[in-house]
Amino acid sequence: MDKTYDFIVNLHSRTGKAKEIWESLEEILTKDGVSYRVHITEYVGHATKIAEDLTADDAYHFLVVAGGDGTINEVLNGIRDLSKVSFGYLPLGSANDFARGLHITAEPEVILRQILASETEDAYDLGQVCCGGQTRRFAISAGAGIDAAVCREALTSRLKVFLNRFHLGKLTYGLLTVAELFRAPFVSGKVELTDGREFHMKNIIFTAAMNFPCEGGGVPMAPSADAHDGKLSACLVYGIPRFLCLCAFPFLIAGKHENIRGFEIVEAEELHVVFDKPMVVHADGEDCGDQTDVTFRCLPGALHMPHLD
Structure with a gap:
């Protein structure tokens, strides 16, 4: 399956330090010739709106959230049908309890390469x-x-x-x-x-x-x-x-x-x-x-x- 990834990015995570990290991640995407689109959040609740718009059709989507726990929650509450979404995550926040729960400890660059190389999915409960x-x-x-x-x-x-x-x-x-x-x-x-x-x-x-x-x-x-x-x-x-x-x-x-x-x-x-x-x-x-x-x-x-x- 040809994949196009939609990255929902909060550059204000970690008091703005996420911007520097994202720039290094985008270099990897460009260098590796990955098909992707970037959606930068601009205000509180914007990630929800982005996810709503992206999942408004009946297609399967490869979403990757780059931000903190709050950004994750916004995206989860915008996705219209969870069964039609692959949900990747790059931890760029300050608390990162979601990453902790998933036992994700690698640097964002390593996680990105693992997401791009992954051919299978794991299912997790939500609340x-x-x-x-x-x-x-x-x-x-x-x-x-x-x-x-x-x-x-x-x-x-x-x-x-x-x-x-x-x-x-x-x-x-x-x-x-x-x-x-x-x-x-x-x-x-x-x-x-x-x-x-x-x-x-x-x-x-x-x-x-x-x-x-x-x-x-x-x-x-x-x-x-x-x-x-x-x-x-x-x-x-x-x-x-x-x-x-x-x-x-x-x-x-x-x-x-x-x-x-x-x-x-x-x-x-x-x-x-x-x-x-x-x-x-x-x-x-x-x-x-x-x-x-x-x-x-x-x-x-x-x-x-x-x-x-």
């Missing part, structure tokens, strides 16, 4: 969050509470921009979490799982529905999460004083929190969560508003990616 009359796909995680509030803050954080200059962007989420922990409202709620289990929660810190183990620049919310098992792994944190929650954060960062009081990890195809007050909801760090009724579900094997050696 979907439904709330406030909207539905949004996610690749890494979705959640409600402090982690979502931190994601909202990080989208416009000057601290993140500053730390990215020193390659310390991952620290943004930790520092913002400490601040948010003590100013977030007190909320109660209930979680219902597809197997009939229910969790009645008071003093909710957050609920995180994980497709891959890590979010927020490498924090292993659900260390055993597997994007091949047809389930989401949810980390529920509730019922403990906030100061004790802060003290437990080193265990969370180390992935040793599963047996700590107030931390619950469950697996399910779908979770329905109801809060008594609105909580901030996110999908891969993208803001989904303040909601009281949220459903997280797994989309088994929905994403098809080029097999990488």
Whole structure:
């Protein structure tokens, strides 16, 4: 099959350093005579529009996203039919939790050559969050509470921009979490799982529905999460004083929190969560508003990616 690749590129990723990396990648494409088109994102949400336009026909498409986790989420929510897309990825962001979940550690130039040489595909689960009359796909995680509030803050954080200059962007989420922990409202709620289990929660810190183990620049919310098992792994944190929650954060960062009081990890195809007050909801760090009724579900094997050696 003759392939023409459509590259959706966010040159603002990694505080603008992605531009230099992309230029070196395009040299490879030109030198190797690859048939390709480039679509540069120009504003928030533009990657969604690009993906919508590219997949509006009935053809099979070879998309490659060059950017960060936010760009991935935008593209996933623009693709009209996931079964007709091969989804390649070049990690150019600061957090790169999607690449971490896929165990991609090579440099972008190496990954690009592997994508171009690949003849087979691997299938991965995706997630979907439904709330406030909207539905949004996610690749890494979705959640409600402090982690979502931190994601909202990080989208416009000057601290993140500053730390990215020193390659310390991952620290943004930790520092913002400490601040948010003590100013977030007190909320109660209930979680219902597809197997009939229910969790009645008071003093909710957050609920995180994980497709891959890590979010927020490498924090292993659900260390055993597997994007091949047809389930989401949810980390529920509730019922403990906030100061004790802060003290437990080193265990969370180390992935040793599963047996700590107030931390619950469950697996399910779908979770329905109801809060008594609105909580901030996110999908891969993208803001989904303040909601009281949220459903997280797994989309088994929905994403098809080029097999990488």
